[in-house]
Amino acid sequence: MGVLTEAVIFFKDENVVKEMFFAEFEAVLDDVVGIPDFASDEVHAAFIQIDDALRVTGVVFFIISFNAHGKVTGHWNIPLRHLLDHASYGPDLGAGAIRVACRSACPVAWYRRQLWDPDTAVAGTFSRISAAVLRNRLGIIVDRREQAVPRENVANFFRASAAIPWAATDVQAVESKPTPVFHRRYRLKLRAMRSAEQLTLATQAESYASALEAQAEDFTRQLRDRELLIKDQKAKLDELLKGEQEVQARLDRQQRLMHQKTEELESLLERGGQDYQRQMTELRNEYAEELERRLKDQAINLEDALHRRERELYNRATEIVELRGELSTLREQNRTLMVDSDDKLLKTMVEKGVVFIAYHPGVEHLVISQDEMPEYLRDPLVYVASRCEVSDTLYREWLAHYRLPICRATDDDMQYCGQPIKKIMRPMLFRSGESDRCHDHSACGLS
Numbered sequence: 001m002g003v004l005t006e007a008v009i010f011f012k013d014e015n016v017v018k019e020m021f022f023a024e025f026e027a028v029l030d031d032v033v034g035i036p037d038f039a040s041d042e043v044h045a046a047f048i049q050i051d052d053a054l055r056v057t058g059v060v061f062f063i064i065s066f067n068a069h070g071k072v073t074g075h076w077n078i079p080l081r082h083l084l085d086h087a088s089y090g091p092d093l094g095a096g097a098i099r100v101a102c103r104s105a106c107p108v109a110w111y112r113r114q115l116w117d118p119d120t121a122v123a124g125t126f127s128r129i130s131a132a133v134l135r136n137r138l139g140i141i142v143d144r145r146e147q148a149v150p151r152e153n154v155a156n157f158f159r160a161s162a163a164i165p166w167a168a169t170d171v172q173a174v175e176s177k178p179t180p181v182f183h184r185r186y187r188l189k190l191r192a193m194r195s196a197e198q199l200t201l202a203t204q205a206e207s208y209a210s211a212l213e214a215q216a217e218d219f220t221r222q223l224r225d226r227e228l229l230i231k232d233q234k235a236k237l238d239e240l241l242k243g244e245q246e247v248q249a250r251l252d253r254q255q256r257l258m259h260q261k262t263e264e265l266e267s268l269l270e271r272g273g274q275d276y277q278r279q280m281t282e283l284r285n286e287y288a289e290e291l292e293r294r295l296k297d298q299a300i301n302l303e304d305a306l307h308r309r310e311r312e313l314y315n316r317a318t319e320i321v322e323l324r325g326e327l328s329t330l331r332e333q334n335r336t337l338m339v340d341s342d343d344k345l346l347k348t349m350v351e352k353g354v355v356f357i358a359y360h361p362g363v364e365h366l367v368i369s370q371d372e373m374p375e376y377l378r379d380p381l382v383y384v385a386s387r388c389e390v391s392d393t394l395y396r397e398w399l400a401h402y403r404l405p406i407c408r409a410t411d412d413d414m415q416y417c418g419q420p421i422k423k424i425m426r427p428m429l430f431r432s433g434e435s436d437r438c439h440d441h442s443a444c445g446l447s
Contacts, residue, residue: 003051003052004049004050004051004057005021005049005050005051005052005138005140006021006022006047006048006049006050007019007020007021007022007047007048007050007138008020008021008022008024008025008045008046008047008048009045009046009048009129009132010038010043010044010045011043011044011045011046011125011128012043012044014119014125014128015128016128016129016131016132017037018035018037019132019137019138020138021138022047028071028072029072029076031071031072034066034069034070034071035066035070036069036070037070038066038070039066039067039068039069039070040066040067040068041065041066042063042064042065042066043063043064043065043066044061044063044116045061045062045063045064046059046060046061046062046118046125046129047059047060047062047080047084048060048129048133049084050133050140051095052140052141052142052143053094053095053142053143054133054134054136054140054142055093055094055095055133056093056094056095056098056129056130056133057095057096057098057099058084058087058098058099058100059084059090059098059099059100059101059118059126059129060078060080060083060084060087060100060101060102060115061100061101061102061103061115061116061117061118061125062078062080062114062115062116063114063115063116064076078111078114079108079111082108083101083106083107083108083111084099084101085099086101086107086108087099087100087101087105087107088100088101088105088107090126091126093126093129093130094130100118101115102115102116102117102118103115103116103117104117117207346370346373347370350370355367356368356369356370356373358376358380360380360384361399361402361403362384362388362395362398362399362402362426362427363384363387363388366384366387379392381395381396381399385427388426388427388428389428390427390428390430394427394430394432395427397430397432397436398424398427398430398435399427401423401424401430401435401436402423402424402425405420405421405422405423405424405436406418406419406420406421406436407419407420407421407436407437407438407441408436408437409437409438409441417438417441419438419440421436421437421438
């Protein structure tokens, strides 16, 4: 057969993404180098043996995991060569029936969970392996003298192995030349067909077993959840029954106590009889007499207090009338004294050449004569308003506007608008509700 080359190819999404010689793969296993492309990933890979005509002679489908640095995780140790040496026969990829080790056909059950099953469709895993080997990216030296045997498609191989009737094979063997019926090539092909059938059946059995196992786990989980639910409901039911028993016991005690108290009251009423009624009548009469006596005493006390209060009010009213009369007399006397005194003082000041000048907004410097001085002193603002020929109310509103020219329109909360406006310099030009409003409130007519 010639020299066999051992290689490892890696799959991702069922496509070949990386190839390397087995010696390079051993360096990865020894942590000499890593594969950063597979960091933190679990990869499907295949260990293959290739002859010098680029024909696959054996395949082991295994699973390998890498850490965040691209190094192999854990203590990965699958005897790939041992599994391949003891593997079952599979399809013919050009060099006869190859040996195949996968999860469904694992010669050592211990490593079964670390293998995976290939896709046996027309363009399945075996076809991708053959195509990758033919590309020869590893640079394997090819012996051109070896004539490649036409390769059979994997799916065609399985169909052919399933379509050959055993009776027809026996007839052909009888009618053939007088050579041994089970010659070596026929036995190899028959063994390959049986291995392929076993591989297919094992793959299906593995799939069914996985499905049954998942279904069994699901049923087990559901059963466990139901058991927990039943246990919880049972605990709640026991708690409710216990509470009901406690309530019933408390109700029974209360009923017994009520019955006992009822009997005691009935017995007391029977023993009391007319004596009890007579005592109640006497007590009512005594209470009525005591209440009437207390009410009479309180009425007498209230009448005395009312008479005293009326006398006090009369005396105070008399004092108030007298004080008001005295106050009026004193005010009149005071006014007379002030007028006489002011006139003398003003006359003396005028004779001395004093001129009375006052400054008020709206009239500015105001000269006040001696005759008008008492009127000015009684109320300066009223006097100034009369000099400005406006009412004292309008003058006061204009004076507030003059001192602080802002919009005095109010909102619902009686708050001023406060917008600065133009100052009106003369009271006669001031219009309340118009001159003290901003443009917005003057236009809309708000107060």
